[in-house]
Amino acid sequence: MPRLDMTVQDLKERALFVRRDIVALLARSQSGHSGGPLSSADFGTVLFFHEMNVNPRRLDDPSRDMWHFSIGHVTPVIYALMGERGYFPLVDLLQFRQFKGHLQGHPSKHDTPGIEVSSGSLGQGLSVACGMALGSRMDGIERRIYCVMGDGEQQEGQIWEAAMFAAHYKLDNLCAVIDYNRKQIDGDVQDVMGIAPLADKWRGFNWNVIEADGHDVAALLKSFEDARGARGKPSVILARTVMGKGVSFMEDDYKWHGVPPNREQAEQALREMGTSLEEWTARLESHTKPEVAPGAGRRS
């Protein structure tokens, strides 16, 4: 299937939509994570609207690229991206974390078609991606595998088991992205359990390491391009981001890791992002068919 054909400007606008979706769905659910989803919105948009070859109309498309979020707690951005990309109608976002509805607190394959493997326990995703990459290569499928990790998550030893495995098997069809927002639940990553020098660690595990501003769409496009070019090595993009990016009072504050904005905060956040809770909720409610949501960029 043809890639979407979007300009950097289109992608920036779509990323803004994704951020608005995140705030609006959290305002409704009043439960869930704000910080990581907002820091992941830009590279997430680049992945879903440019880099990845996905086919929401045919989930089992054998030529599809596969993606997996090892940080299952960032479901607000995962679902916003899926909704905008046409996996399901945007209106579904308003059922996030509710008993009725198909959008669980953490990604669930059997509740949300399009999720390849469920997650929510940290540190396991890169291993899953390794299996996808190796299995695809065994079958001679020209697919790429994308795995999103967190920076606090780097403290899980299983990630280093997977890092060793991917390099040992030269999985160059594998590209990992780390949401390097320098925060985790209990505070600054460097205070909780320092992971620096992170690039040296990944190099020591024989990966192709790419560092980029995780909010600079052009830089991200280039980073994914570089990753594609790497031969004989898996690539990891250290995306330097800001937790809560896009909402002034959330930015760089770890306290926003796991809480939603209340109604007033959501109003302010959406105002900062050029819309209102009412207007944006109305947009979500009006979107009842699964398709690339109206807005920036041409349809696929």
Next chain:
Amino acid sequence: MPRLDMTVQDLKERALFVRRDIVALLARSQSGHSGGPLSSADFGTVLFFHEMNVNPRRLDDPSRDMWHFSIGHVTPVIYALMGERGYFPLVDLLQFRQFKGHLQGHPSKHDTPGIEVSSGSLGQGLSVACGMALGSRMDGIERRIYCVMGDGEQQEGQIWEAAMFAAHYKLDNLCAVIDYNRKQIDGDVQDVMGIAPLADKWRGFNWNVIEADGHDVAALLKSFEDARGARGKPSVILARTVMGKGVSFMEDDYKWHGVPPNREQAEQALREMGTSLEEWTARLESHTKPEVAPGAGRRS
């Protein structure tokens, strides 16, 4: 309590005794590991007969250094070292892995006084040592903690969790030794699951990395000295060793990881080491009191 006072020559001879003990006890048990214990004999001897402040007569001596083998499968060398050092009579070595007797297949605190914490499941020991190092520091005890790991064991992610922890808490009272014999159960480490560049990995995790010939007693003495000198960082000694060291037909052959020599092989091995199965078994049997076994070096 005073350290033993041994020359390099004394230590070399004692290491030879330890190797003879390993072969003799395995010849009797006909079950257990040969390869790793023999590659660990030299640094093990330097630890037990020079570097460590241990007191087999008073196991709860609050001033003692603490040691922990994360590779629980090398019990033959652990028990040989403990026997030679006087934790229990050497004759006990002949009960290795038997239902009666106190020398279990893997280290068991409640069966073998002197073992601080039981082990046998790989990858857990460095974390245990971190707890010992932190706990000792909290109590202001001037103790050092020694942890022995394997190279194949480096594949366990928990080791990297512990590596991060030790550096984060600046545990410079912690010294790890890796038996870098380049072999594991299924073959060469580099073929099974490559761990190179190992020194870079540990440096990337902010450790003081010391590389040494694991069979050169003088070099090992110096390495432990350097480790003591390191401030604000834990140290790891990458001891380059040869699996099965000291027994011609076992050297550098991964097939000897987990099997004992049969009677004939033990005979030959001990002949190569300047004694006989009968003579050395007789020495073990004659040694029925717990004390630093007669032989090289002055008593404590």
Next chain:
Amino acid sequence: MTGATPAAPQAETLAPTLAKPEMKRTREGFGHGLVDLGQKRADVVVLVGDLSGSTNVTFFAEKFPERFIQVGVAEQNMMCVAAGLAATGKIPFLATYGAFASCRSADQMRVTVAYTDLPVKIGGAHGGISVGPDGATHQAMEEIAIVRSIPNMKMIVPCDYWETRKATVAAADDPHPNYIRFGREPVPVVTGPDSPFTIGKANQLREGSDLAIIACGVMVYEALVAAQELESRGISARVLNMHTLKPLDAEAIARAARECGAIVTAEEHQIHGGLGGAVAEAVVQSHPVPMEFVAVHDRFGRSGKQDELMAAFGIKAPDVVRAAERALARKRAR
């Protein structure tokens, strides 16, 4: 052995409180229990895996920062660091979500902690379906089965704030490893600061002779509500608070089987190997009687509100009442 314990509230006294119970978080009981310990014992240290707030160990961290150890997101390491600390004479409490405490570090709990028999205390938060919106991955419902299977381990599932606080203090005095399971949301308070708590001794909260309802955790409250409803139907139900799953109070269970002739177990846990399984093991070895299980039927949880989920998964008081009717019918049919 404790039968009807004097201080334990009786049905009459409970009635009003059952209607409008005081709601309190069991995790706060854990947090306050740690503070109680911090004051009375210098050897208690607390470890956490980047979950200070939701496990309430912040209470301890604020008062005793020098005895608080942040481990980050590394449960395997945390379990073994705790073991190492115990080897130097500390009484380490570690805290994370029960799903990870019981599963992510199970091998470390088995080999390093339990086999060495070190006094490591494991605080498993977010136990049960009542965790709510986080969903299945965060709703721990296998801990009882896992921990019970490991030698040297003890397993405690307190029923409310006060009992969790007492269990936390009692855990430190036990020279062996143990696991305390508690939850996220506020739950009814059914015991008081002075009600008795001894590891391994069940508390009878209500006298009864037609059948016995044996419960643990938040289900103790549901059991008391059910018992009251049953009373209105002329059925006398004994209620046992089986706060310790291991070692199990087999004597109290055998007595209940003998004197009541039918048993219903109620737990916020998978149906296999939990409280129901533990009681069944004791019953068939002493006095076999019909049993019905109120538990999660071997399904993963999902997102939703506490009550909505407990109802959907069939573990509210009405489910206990229905189970009691089934058990009684079977008892009569024998």
Next chain:
Amino acid sequence: MTGATPAAPQAETLAPTLAKPEMKRTREGFGHGLVDLGQKRADVVVLVGDLSGSTNVTFFAEKFPERFIQVGVAEQNMMCVAAGLAATGKIPFLATYGAFASCRSADQMRVTVAYTDLPVKIGGAHGGISVGPDGATHQAMEEIAIVRSIPNMKMIVPCDYWETRKATVAAADDPHPNYIRFGREPVPVVTGPDSPFTIGKANQLREGSDLAIIACGVMVYEALVAAQELESRGISARVLNMHTLKPLDAEAIARAARECGAIVTAEEHQIHGGLGGAVAEAVVQSHPVPMEFVAVHDRFGRSGKQDELMAAFGIKAPDVVRAAERALARKRAR
């Protein structure tokens, strides 16, 4: 549901073989079962954690090197790599010692494999005390309790070489995750290449009416020997091979309880949450009768020879006979 299955050997035919049974390793059954699968299914791949020889996956590796994946000493990673492979359409079998398969990667089994319900097949080697000289850390005796507690998982404990081989093949045809437990040392062969095997259906190996002995794994042989001894004492013991612990054949258990009135379970596993626990859960919910458990009594194993250990830990045929006498006495006393 299978009652007395025609092809199942009867007591008479077993007698001679019981005296001098053919001894074969169950792990070889796993290895050969993988080779059978390699030949008939292209989608089967095998992963191992640096234990190719002792899990016998070398048999598969030699024939199908391109479908064999060495993961090294990294069980957590292995479990999830297998999940990723399954997500691309493979049927992955992974092999390591049961102690590590069940404990070291429990969280990965629960969340990534079981919650996603991927067809990952877990081969747990070195199950039970019979492992011998390696000692406690390597003697897996908690797997049944752990795996049973996790939704979507199946748990299979074959009794001998042939059954392990069949279970391995059957595991691949089951579109869900499952766990197969097997041992290290040679054990008696009690089934044949043609005896029936269906996941979830117990096989009755011997007719009997005074009591039923329900066993799994190597204990099936001990149960048959015990039944023969009991026969000489005029006691008619039914023997059920409960090779599948989950899903449990509750019907066969209820029938045994109803028709025999007393049950003895025999397993090479901890006494809490294993076969005995599973059967007890089924018995109290259907037809409560006296039960006695032959199992490891909540103790860690130790080094020794297979027979010496089984005797010392009380799980040989004579222990089954004694348990049967106790169960019968209780049955008569009712």
